[in-house]
Amino acid sequence: MKRAIFSSLLLAFLISGCSLGKEGGGGINFFSPEQDIQLGQEVKKQIASDPQQFPILPERGNEEVYRYIRNITQRILNSGKVNFRDKFAWEVTIIDDDKTLNAFATPGGYIYVYTGLIKYLDSENQLAGVMGHEIAHAALRHSTRQMSKVYGLAALSSIVTGKADPGLIEQVALSLLSLKFGRGHETESDTHSVIYLCETGYKADGAAAFFKKIENQERPPEFLSTHPDPGNRVQNIEKKAQELGCKGSARNESEYARIKRML
Numbered sequence: 395m396k397r398a399i400f401s402s403l404l405l406a407f408l409i410s411g412c413s414l415g416k417e418g419g420g421g422i423n424f425f426s427p428e429q430d431i432q433l434g435q436e437v438k439k440q441i442a443s444d445p446q447q448f449p450i451l452p453e454r455g456n457e458e459v460y461r462y463i464r465n466i467t468q469r470i471l472n473s474g475k476v477n478f479r480d481k482f483a484w485e486v487t488i489i490d491d492d493k494t495l496n497a498f499a500t501p502g503g504y505i506y507v508y509t510g511l512i513k514y515l516d517s518e519n520q521l522a523g524v525m526g527h528e529i530a531h532a533a534l535r536h537s538t539r540q541m542s543k544v545y546g547l548a549a550l551s552s553i554v555t556g557k558a559d560p561g562l563i564e565q566v567a568l569s570l571l572s573l574k575f576g577r578g579h580e581t582e583s584d585t586h587s588v589i590y591l592c593e594t595g596y597k598a599d600g601a602a603a604f605f606k607k608i609e610n611q612e613r614p615p616e617f618l619s620t621h622p623d624p625g626n627r628v629q630n631i632e633k634k635a636q637e638l639g640c641k642g643s644a645r646n647e648s649e650y651a652r653i654k655r656m657l
């Protein structure tokens with residue numbers, strides 16, 4: 395009897411509530427967009443509570459740098475191609491760590507960029523390409539799709555009963571800090587970075603320039619530890635820009651160099 399009741403609830407949920415790939419990424423997502431936001435807020439708390447691992451660059455005294463990075467974010471969001479453009483937070487925080495070449499976005503659109511990455515890149519469109527990639531992970535809800543494989547049943551139970559377990563949310567949030575994306579999600583985020591930038595006036599294959607540059611690194615950067623190379627990454631990005639007929643050419647190298655000197 396209990397199995398029959400649960401099966402009925404599961405079927406009803408699958409029909410009416412879960413995400414079956416409409417936002418991209420494929421597979422079932424047991425988390426709602428609202429829970430993406432909740433998870434992102436929880437990850438934000440975890441990051442703020444650990445300044446040794448995540449030293450946040452203070453806004454005071456760095457207003458122009460923050461304004462510059464947020465303007466890049468807004469250009470991407472205003473492309474009209476980003477899912478949950480008006481629902482997720484899309485809040486930018488800079489992590490003051492010159493040794494780490496990384497950026498990431500949590501579920502719900504909380505974006506973190508390391509000073510090491512900003513200083514390493516050569517132009518605004520390169521950074522925009524990486525940020526577009528991270529925004530795609532959040533907009534396509536890749537993190538909660540992956541976490542659904544691990545916490546699917548528990549999450550489903552919370553959703554069906556309408557009583558999300560705070561302990562579960564915290565546990566999932568902690569797991570998200572070390573989550574590794576699959577190659578399929580990496581390819582999809584690379585593709586969407588081009589789709590976003592194609593509408594901005596930037597040279598749309600900015601992410602490819604980043605990947606070309608890190609190929610010469612003796613030690614793979616932190617970025618690649620959580621973003622595995624799906625293969626032919628540079629070629630695929632450049633090909634997508636050609637397929638879409640992207641006309642943008644802006645690199646904004648001189649302005650980017652000026653901002654880097656402020657850090």
